[in-house]
Amino acid sequence: MGRDSLKTVGVRFKRASKVYTFAAGELELGPGDRVVLETERGTALGRIVSSPEELDGPPAQPLKRVLRVANEEDLLTEEKNREFEREAFEECGKCIRERNLPMKLLSVEALFDRSKVVFYFASEGRVDFRELVRELARRFHTRIEMRQVGVRDEAKIVGGVGCCGRELCCAKWLSEFAPISVRMAKSQNIALNPAKISGICGRLMCCLAYEHKMYEELSRGMPKVGKRIATHLGEGKVIRRNTLERSFVIFTEGGEVEVPLDEFKARKGELPPAKTEEAQTNSNDNPPQQRDRAKSRPSRPRRPKQVQGKADGDGEPAARQAQEDKPSEANEKEQRMDSQPSGSSRRRRRRKKKPSQSRETKKDG
Known part of the structure; x- marks a missing residue:
């Protein structure tokens, strides 16, 4: 191992939880070992799930380190913490029922040194649990944290059996939730029945994403249904x-x-x-024989419409000459309208004449 390299290991704190990376230092570790770790919340007990790896160069973020391999005393402390968590779960449940709070208690987690106890619960809305926290702190003499989780995390904590008859993936091995969409069910030709594609959490099943990429690759270049x-x-x-x-x-x-x-x-x-x-419907409505006949028929010239009327001396119908005379009559009317003064001009002239008439009447007086 070089000077700039760093030996790291992957650690889990709970079953099906997220894998965190820690600096192993000079310790000889392997998968399955129980170790005591340094975390942001204090010391904790975890299990190694991956073989040690050498990291070339400095890490992107500073890593916490593995303190030691867990001994018998550490394992005994862990068992006592598990008993304490069961007692705290019962006590907290009683306090919730006494205060009639709209919340469902899911689990309790005590830190390795019991410096803090975390209560996980589910609720549809916000809950005022200040009085509950004071009561729990008075009973257990430690820091209390109430943490609300969503429906998917609730299914992960509680566990259960899916529609396939097997244990829930999120409770058994799935460490992180991936975004699921209805498009994944469509690409796999699954009926969009909410009861069939939803899990016990009420959300779309996580297993819809397992084969989505494979279906996309296999269906590439395949025509769509209805085309x-x-x-x-x-x-x-x-x-x-x-x-x-x-x-x-x-x-x-x-x-x-x-x-x-x-x-x-x-x-x-x-x-x-x-x-x-x-085009298919048009071809079905018109058989090929009718289309060929329509193309082979020559187009007949249209006959001009004859206008009935008496002929003049020049031989043209009188009606046609009457039509030719109509534009001239219209032009004469337009000329008359132009020659006659408009209504507004007449009013102006009358207004000008009125004062002159009044002067003449004064002179006559």
Whole structure:
């Protein structure tokens, strides 16, 4: 081991909890060893879950160190703490029922040196537990912390059996929760039934993410359901996809046909594009014989409409000449309108005349 290298180990404090990295120093450690560790909350007892590894260069964050391998006294202290946690759970449950608080107590955790006791609970809303904390501190003579958790952490702490008949993944081995979406169920062709795809916590099951990447890789290049495509086995509409078998089923005029995805990709460039549904319906409404007849028929010239009326001396119908005379009459009307003064101009003239008439009347007087 070089001067700049650092030996590290992975440690868990509880079953299915997160794995933390600690500096092992010069201690000879291996998976399964119980060790006493230095943490931010004080000393703690944990179990090594990974073999020692050498870290080249300084770590991104300063690491806490392993103090020693746990001895018999440390293991005895751990057993006493487990008994104390069971007693604290019963006492806290009684206090909650006496005060009728809307909270569900899940578990109790006492630190290795009992400098603090943490109570984990679940509740739909906020809870005023100040009086409860004072009562617990008076009984146990230590620091008390009340920590509220969500529904997924509640299932992890309590445990249970899933719809598969096995122990919950989060309680057995799953250390961190991954985000789950409905798109993962769609990519695996799972029916979107909330009762079928939800766990005991009421959220989407974590196992939906286990095979999601594999399904995405297998279905890459596969046409979507409902799309109309042309294949070497015929033209039709995609009605079903078999992702694990890497094939899809199309509905053609002859019935359902299963098309292998690899053959479809290999011959995709040799096939013409499929007709759209509108073009398909138009072709079904108009048979090919009728379309050919319509194309072969020559277009007949339209006859001009004859206007009935008496002919003039020049031989043109009187009605046509009357139509030609109409624009001239309209022009005459426009000229008359232009020559006549508008209503506003008439009012102005009347206003100008009135004062002159009043002067003449004064002179006559």
